[in-house]
Amino acid sequence: EVQLVESGGGLVQPGRSMKLSCAASGFTFSNYGMAWVRQAPKKGLEWVAYISYDGGSTYYRDPVKGRFTISRDNAKSTLYLQMDSLRSEDTATYYCTTLNLWGQGVMVTVSS
Amino acid sequence: DIVMTQGALPNPVPSGESVSITCRSSKSLLYSDGKTYLNWYLQRPGQSPQLLIYWMSTRASGVSDRFSGSGSGTDFTLKISGVEAEDVGVYYCQQGLEFPNTFGAGTKLELK
Numbered sequence: 741e742v743q744l745v746e747s748g749g750g751l752v753q754p755g756r757s758m759k760l761s762c763a764a765s766g767f768t769f770s771n772y773g774m775a776w777v778r779q780a781p782k783k784g785l786e787w788v789a790y791i792s793y794d795g796g797s798t799y800y801r802d803p804v805k806g807r808f809t810i811s812r813d814n815a816k817s818t819l820y821l822q823m824d825s826l827r828s829e830d831t832a833t834y835y836c837t838t839l840n841l842w843g844q845g846v847m848v849t850v851s852s
Numbered sequence: 853d854i855v856m857t858q859g860a861l862p863n864p865v866p867s868g869e870s871v872s873i874t875c876r877s878s879k880s881l882l883y884s885d886g887k888t889y890l891n892w893y894l895q896r897p898g899q900s901p902q903l904l905i906y907w908m909s910t911r912a913s914g915v916s917d918r919f920s921g922s923g924s925g926t927d928f929t930l931k932i933s934g935v936e937a938e939d940v941g942v943y944y945c946q947q948g949l950e951f952p953n954t955f956g957a958g959t960k961l962e963l964k
């Protein structure tokens with residue numbers, strides 16, 4: 741089955757770190773650029789970061805530059821998002837996506 | 853960043869009626885390869901987003917032909933011919949021309 745499954749979310753205190761994972765299956769992961777898109781509670785979609793098919797290029801939205809790192813392991817068909825110095829405004833459901841295929845999302849809550 | 857502005861619908865919409873959702877970009881999304889990098893998504897209640905249209909007018913695999921996309925370089929329309937119950941949700945446009953790949957704020961479709 742073609743799918744993306746995110747994991748690693750939960751409750752974290754402001755200033756702390758969290759790493760999300762996204763396991764891909766059913767397709768050739770190494771052929772696709774991947775993105776993380778988030779959605780704050782009751783809000784719209786917000787593009788967060790992108791990584792090229794081979795990991796050679798990465799892009800971030802300005803508010804997360806220097807705090808978030810997108811990476812991938814093509815041998816494991818897994819996408820990652822390392823989130824450091826987390827802020828309350830990072831609270832959201834995080835989706836990994838090829839844009840044509842989306843995971844179910846993982847909730848990250850930043851709160852003391 | 854490219855700003856995406858979506859119009860609203862006169863909700864609720866009677867079942868079977870055709871509706872058009874508008875989206876405007878602050879910069880032309882027409883690229884030198886002749887493609888216009890505008891995507892449309894539907895997020896049904898409680899679900900992950902689903903890609904409907906890419907390159908402004910190309911339907912994604914498995915998407916009903918009741919959905920059609922059109923437009924110019926900066927003004928875009930998603931038409932739904934004969935709204936059905938399964939079409940209820942929030943529609944988002946997104947530009948794929950430049951990073952960050954910004955989304956519109958979303959247009960909610962409710963059925964009467």
